Amino acid sequence: MKPFFIIHRNSLDSLFGALVGRNFTLVGPTLRDRAVAYSEIATVNDLPFGWTDEQDGGTYRLKKSDRQTLFDYAAGPHSWKKFLFPPALQLWEAERQIGPHEASPEYPPSHEGRGEQPRYAMIGVRSCDLHAIAVQDKVFAEGSHRDPTYEARRKNLFIVAVNCSHGGGTCFCRSMNTGPRATSGFDLALTEILEADRHVFLAESGSDRGAQVLREVTQEEAQESDIRAAERITADASVPMGRLMDTTDIRGLLYNNYDHPRWDHAAARCLACGNCTIVCPTCFCNTVEDFTDLAGTRAERRRRWDVCFAVDFSYIHGGSVRSTIRSRYRQWLTHKVATWIDQFGTSGCVGCGRCITWCPVGIDITEEVREIRANRPDDRKTLSEVGHAHT
Amino acid sequence: MLPHPFTVERVRRETHDTFTLELKGTNGIGGFSFAPGQFNMLYRFGTGEVPISISGDPERSDTLVHTIRAVGTVTESMERLKKGDIIGVRGPFGRGWPVLEARGCDVLIVAGGIGLAPLRPVMYRLLSRREQYGKIAILYGTRTPSDILYSKELEQWRSRFDLQVRVTVDRGEKDWKGHIGVVTTLIPRASFDPHEAVAMICGPEVMMRFTIRELEKRGVRRSNIHVSMERNMKCGIGFCGHCQYGPTFVCKDGPVFPYEKIEHIFRIREI
Numbered sequence: 001m002k003p004f005f006i007i008h009r010n011s012l013d014s015l016f017g018a019l020v021g022r023n024f025t026l027v028g029p030t031l032r033d034r035a036v037a038y039s040e041i042a043t044v045n046d047l048p049f050g051w052t053d054e055q056d057g058g059t060y061r062l063k064k065s066d067r068q069t070l071f072d073y074a075a076g077p078h079s080w081k082k083f084l085f086p087p088a089l090q091l092w093e094a095e096r097q098i099g100p101h102e103a104s105p106e107y108p109p110s111h112e113g114r115g116e117q118p119r120y121a122m123i124g125v126r127s128c129d130l131h132a133i134a135v136q137d138k139v140f141a142e143g144s145h146r147d148p149t150y151e152a153r154r155k156n157l158f159i160v161a162v163n164c165s166h167g168g169g170t171c172f173c174r175s176m177n178t179g180p181r182a183t184s185g186f187d188l189a190l191t192e193i194l195e196a197d198r199h200v201f202l203a204e205s206g207s208d209r210g211a212q213v214l215r216e217v218t219q220e221e222a223q224e225s226d227i228r229a230a231e232r233i234t235a236d237a238s239v240p241m242g243r244l245m246d247t248t249d250i251r252g253l254l255y256n257n258y259d260h261p262r263w264d265h266a267a268a269r270c271l272a273c274g275n276c277t278i279v280c281p282t283c284f285c286n287t288v289e290d291f292t293d294l295a296g297t298r299a300e301r302r303r304r305w306d307v308c309f310a311v312d313f314s315y316i317h318g319g320s321v322r323s324t325i326r327s328r329y330r331q332w333l334t335h336k337v338a339t340w341i342d343q344f345g346t347s348g349c350v351g352c353g354r355c356i357t358w359c360p361v362g363i364d365i366t367e368e369v370r371e372i373r374a375n376r377p378d379d380r381k382t383l384s385e386v387g388h389a390h391t
Numbered sequence: 392m393l394p395h396p397f398t399v400e401r402v403r404r405e406t407h408d409t410f411t412l413e414l415k416g417t418n419g420i421g422g423f424s425f426a427p428g429q430f431n432m433l434y435r436f437g438t439g440e441v442p443i444s445i446s447g448d449p450e451r452s453d454t455l456v457h458t459i460r461a462v463g464t465v466t467e468s469m470e471r472l473k474k475g476d477i478i479g480v481r482g483p484f485g486r487g488w489p490v491l492e493a494r495g496c497d498v499l500i501v502a503g504g505i506g507l508a509p510l511r512p513v514m515y516r517l518l519s520r521r522e523q524y525g526k527i528a529i530l531y532g533t534r535t536p537s538d539i540l541y542s543k544e545l546e547q548w549r550s551r552f553d554l555q556v557r558v559t560v561d562r563g564e565k566d567w568k569g570h571i572g573v574v575t576t577l578i579p580r581a582s583f584d585p586h587e588a589v590a591m592i593c594g595p596e597v598m599m600r601f602t603i604r605e606l607e608k609r610g611v612r613r614s615n616i617h618v619s620m621e622r623n624m625k626c627g628i629g630f631c632g633h634c635q636y637g638p639t640f641v642c643k644d645g646p647v648f649p650y651e652k653i654e655h656i657f658r659i660r661e662i
Contacts, residue, residue: 092393096436144643145392145628258659285632287625292437299437306625306632313633314623317462321622327661335635342638 004222004230005214007190009070009199012044015160015188015217019121022213024158027083028123029076034062036076038083041123048073055169055242055353057362068199071124071192074168075352079281080129081136083120084153085305091288093300117152124162125186127179128171128352132281133159134185138344139284158209161186163234169242170353172366176245178350181234182206188214191230202230243353245366246373247337250347253373254338258330262371266333267326269361274307276355276363277332282340282348285313308332333368392628394434394479397455399472405458406538409505410470411446414455414478422452423480427512428487428619428647432627433457434479439465442624444509444646445483449516455480458508458540484627485646488591489617490516497525497583499611501602503532503574503594507540509619509646510593514548521553526588528555528581532574532598536560536567555581574598575605585610591647593619600658603650616650618657637662 007015016026028041031048041047052065053073065072125133133154140150164173164180173179182189187210190201202222205211277283287306292299306313309328314321322328340348349365356364397414404410416423425445434440441463447456461470472478490513498517502510510529517524529548533539539558549556557577559570570577574594590606592599599618606616622634622641634641637656639648656662 094436139630143629145630147630255655258656258662284630287631287633288440290434290437290439296437301440308632316621316623317460322661324661331635331662339635339638343640 003204004227005203005218006220006222006226007201007203007218009044009201011217012070012201015213016041016043016123018213018216019158019160022158024119024121026121026123027080029071029073031062035060036062036073036078038076038078038080038122044070047071047124052166053168055357057170057356057364058359059169059362060357067194069165069192069194071162071190072166074164074166074171075126075128075354077279077354077358079279079352079354080122080125080133081281081283083118083122084133084150084157085136085140085147085284085286086149088302088304089149091301091303093298096297096299117149117156119156119158120153121158121160123160125159125182126162126164126352127182128173128176128350129281130159130161130182130185131176131178131350132352135282135344135346135348135350136284138346158213159186159188161189161206163189163191163230164239165192165233167239167241168353168357170356170364171241171351172243172245172353173351174239174241175243175247175366176347176349176351180239186210191233193226193229193233195229200226202226243351243356243364243366245349245351245369247347250369251338251341253369253376254334257372257376258334260372260376262368262375263326263330265371266329266363266368267324269363270309270325270329271360272309272325272328273360274309275358275360276365277307277309278305279354279358280336281350281352281354282336287313308335329363333365336365337369392481392626394432394440394481396477397480399474399476399478400454401474402472405540408462409458409460409540411456411458412469412472412478413447414457414480415453416455417477423455423483424452425449425483425512426487427490427516428509429483429485430509430627430646431455431457431480431482431484432624433459433465433469434481435465435468436477436479438468440479440481440625441465442484442627442642444619446508446511447515449512450519458505458511460505481627484642486644486648488513488619488647489589489649493589494520494523495525495587496615497588498527499581499583499588499590499606500527500529501531501574501578501590501592501594501606502529503598504534504538505540506593506595506598506619507531510591511541511544513591518548518554526555526583527553528557528583530557530559530574530577530581532559532561532577532594534561536564536569557581573601575601578602578605578609586612588615590616591619592617596620603657613654614649614651617647618650618653619646620648620653621646 029036030039047070054061140147161182186206285306336348401413430444446458461467624634625631629640629643
């Protein structure tokens with residue numbers, strides 16, 4: 001059996017200290033603008049203490065909890081992707097030389113992938129978000145071209161996962177097989193146990209360096225009863241989920257329903273604001289912008305997150321490919337749960353529910369999929385009959 | 392990925408809105424090898440970057456050739472380039488035309504407008520190994536006679552006995568004595584064995600749709616039809632997401648696709 005250890009709430013700071021001692025910058029949940037947001041933290045006192053949340057389509061409310069816990073809330077508006085795939089990043093800059101030619105043969109000076117990348121230790125990563133990181137790994141670090149910034153930050157990364165004791169109102173990780181219990185992809189995983197007389201964390205390591213850190217912080221092996229208590233907390237029945245999604249042959253479902261009337265229904269409500277893509281922990285679309293200074297001697301290229309709901313996202317000469325909101329919503333949803341599987345061998349949806357909570361009009365990805373499934377014409381072919389290219 | 396600096400060796404005016412750049416590598420970048428149908432991301436200092444197909448001879452790796460239509464900020468700034476200027480190049484990217492698979496077959500090239508540019512490398516390749524291919528037909532349609540791209544080369548090719556070259560325009564001008572009509576009207580006039588012919592098509596999507604319909608009428612196998620798709624591109628290497636076309640990324644799974652692979656999405660609007 002895997003050794004489990006106990007970390008007392010009061011010695012959580014020694015865990016943080018051990019990570020800081022290894023030159024990690026700690027990032028974790030904090031209270032900001034009446035939401036749980038991921039920021040740099042220094043001590044346990046920076047964590048939201050005694051807070052929980054209520055979430056539903058288009059609704060997020062922080063609530064004072066009657067339990068003095070540190071991690072009893074679901075995913076907030078931030079995802080961890082901002083630390084590995086920065087929202088804005090300078091890719092390179094170039095200098096124009098004085099002379100007969102407008103730019104020297106030496107341009108642009110390279111600093112791609114160079115420079116010190118931050119060493120983050122993420123505190124409190126939920127199982128859905130561990131899967132989201134694994135999804136982005138496939139995009140940025142496991143394909144034929146790799147993103148140097150992402151790779152460097154990912155290589156440095158230390159992950160302290162926290163098992164969910166609280167299913168959010170818009171969560172559906174169980175449908176996506178991504179939680180609620182963290183099973184891999186972490187260095188350490190904690191389960192918060194709050195009982196009448198004690199507040200402890202059951203800790204397990206998922207890597208050698210996780211095990212090393214753990215040995216420094218605690219020698220107290222967990223009792224059988226602690227392990228059972230943690231199991232009860234993360235057991236399926238004790239983590240009710242606000243949402244469900246039936247993913248049976250979801251590619252076939254969507255590839256056969258590009259013309260489904262439900263897309264018009266979603267388009268009539270969708271504002272094309274792109275909130276869903278910004279809060280999504282796996283959305284990776286980005287764009288680059290080229291700039292010069294006023295004198296036109298220095299140029300740089302910056303990369304930033306992009307949103308497939310923007311009209312110019314699909315612009316080619318003559319107009320945008322996806323000019324209607326209907327087609328843009330359809331692209332987003334179909335990509336997320338269907339074409340993603342062809343592209344990267346995994347769903348792009350981890351069931352965190354952020355897109356549902358943070359949609360200003362409460363459009364619900366699980367409801368859209370359900371409606372398409374419930375009202376599809378029954379003479380459609382199965383996926384294998386369509387003869388899809390990548391199968 | 393960083394753009395490599397290339398020097399403009401020559402600028403050739405093609406039509407009123409198209410021009411061809413001949414580029415040479417600087418900084419000791421020697422040859423530039425590519426497969427017909429691949430593209431590069433071309434960068435103008437501080438202005439921006441655009442995907443442009445390579446339109447030169449794949450056998451001549453000393454010179455990189457791009458034919459560009461000036462339609463936006465970046466391409467219009469490229470129109471002002473002069474000999475000796477510097478341009479940034481990233482590439483080559485993407486999958487090209489099936490020139491090897493087409494050996495032993497008749498080859499049908501159908502192009503619309505600037506769509507001839509990514510097919511010119513195919514022509515160079517076919518002509519340099521003429522004996523390896525069966526009948527070759529180029530069917531080219533454009534808007535008006537003054538929009539005909541590579542007209543000198545088309546005339547040279549037309550003078551050969553081992554090539555069929557047919558050109559049509561949508562609107563004639565008063566001294567135009569050639570064919571008028573859409574490019575699909577040329578297909579019944581071309582001589583090829585439909586069961587063995589490989590078709591390579593590049594042009595506006597609507598033109599490709601009707602071309603495929605016409606080819607299927609003549610009995611060309613779907614598995615032998617190849618099309619080059621166009622989508623917005625920012626990275627060229629499959630992670631900016633802009634060029635998604637159904638489950639594919641046009642930049643790395645295309646731009647040239649076997650029609651069979653995209654047939655299920657080809658007629659879906661706004662995909």
